[in-house]
Amino acid sequence: MSTPVPRAERLAVHTxxxxxxxxxxxxxxxxxxxxxxxxxxxxxxxxxxLAQLVHLGLAHLSLNxxxxxxQTRIAQALGRAREIPAVLGVSAFAVVLGLMTMKPPLAxxxxxxxxLYGLVAWLALEHTRCARARSLRIFGAVLCVLIGxxxxxxxxxxxxxxDWMGVPPAPAAHVFGFLGGLFYVALARAxxxxxxxxxA
Numbered sequence: 001m002s003t004p005v006p007r008a009e010r011l012a013v014h015t016x017x018x019x020x021x022x023x024x025x026x027x028x029x030x031x032x033x034x035x036x037x038x039x040x041x042x043x044x045x046x047x048x049x050l051a052q053l054v055h056l057g058l059a060h061l062s063l064n065x066x067x068x069x070x071q072t073r074i075a076q077a078l079g080r081a082r083e084i085p086a087v088l089g090v091s092a093f094a095v096v097l098g099l100m101t102m103k104p105p106l107a108x109x110x111x112x113x114x115x116l117y118g119l120v121a122w123l124a125l126e127h128t129r130c131a132r133a134r135s136l137r138i139f140g141a142v143l144c145v146l147i148g149x150x151x152x153x154x155x156x157x158x159x160x161x162x163d164w165m166g167v168p169p170a171p172a173a174h175v176f177g178f179l180g181g182l183f184y185v186a187l188a189r190a191x192x193x194x195x196x197x198x199x200a
Contacts, residue, residue, distance in 0.1 A: 008082035016072045019053075020065055023112065025062045026053035038109045046098030054110040056167040059108045065111045071119050078125050085120070087184050091118025094180025095173050104174055114173030118176040118181030120147055125185050148182075151175050 023079045030085040038051030055061035075081040095114035099106055126145065128140030 002082070006082070009076065009079070012082045012084050013072065016068065019088070020068060021054050021146050022059065023055065023065060023068075025162075026050070027055040036110070038096070038099070039107070040096075040102065040109065042103040045093075045096050045100070048099065048109070049092055051110045052095065054116055055112075056110060060111060060167050066117060067116050068112065068119075071116070071123055074123055075126070077129050078123075078126055079143045080130070083122070083188070087122045087181060088115050090184040090187075091115040091122075091177045091180035094118065095176045096181065098176030098179070100172060106170060106172065109169065109170055109173060110169070112175030113172075114170065115180070117147070117151065117174045117177040118179075118184065121178050121181030122185055125182075128196055148178055151178055 005068055026036060033054050033056075036050040036054050038048040040048070055064060072081060072084055089140060092112075092115040095109075095118075099109055124140045124143045126140075127143075128138075151171055
């Protein structure tokens with residue numbers, strides 16, 4: 001007999017489904033795609049948020065669709081799927097704010113990969129928090145550190161990735177998204193700590 005899925009978890013998974021559909025629509029419909037390319041030097045914040053739904057080319061779109069679906073499944077296995085919309089939101093804002101303050105700014109940006117790096121950071125640290133075995137907790141922490149170092153220092157970046165995906169990679173957006181995920185983790189832990197103090 002299967003355990004009933006909490007309402008918050010179902011709602012979050014449905015929200016992810018809406019995001020996946022929006023990614024397909026914004027990437028496949030020329031009108032939406034052309035209007036929502038983000039130019040950090042001149043565009044407002046809301047354009048930067050919409051631009052993260054836009055993907056140029058089927059390979060770029062497929063990679064991020066698969067990544068979001070896979071990370072959602074992992075979050076479900078941890079029983080933490082209800083937080084995915086909030087993590088993605090914070091990470092997406094971090095990407096936009098980071099790109100808007102970056103000097104010199106990127107010429108343009110599209111894609112969800114930056115926010116997905118925030119989701120990776122959160123998942124790795126959630127695994128660290130939830131895992132029972134000490135070795136698994138250490139693994140989650142090390143994985144988070146390695147992914148962060150990979151993006152900050154540009155390590156292991158595949159040559160020709162931009163040609164294959166049809167869009168040049170934007171390492172700065174990955175770093176900003178990753179930092180957004182860490183910021184969400186810090187907020188969530190501070191909130192849990194304050195709740196435990198009030199109920200103690």
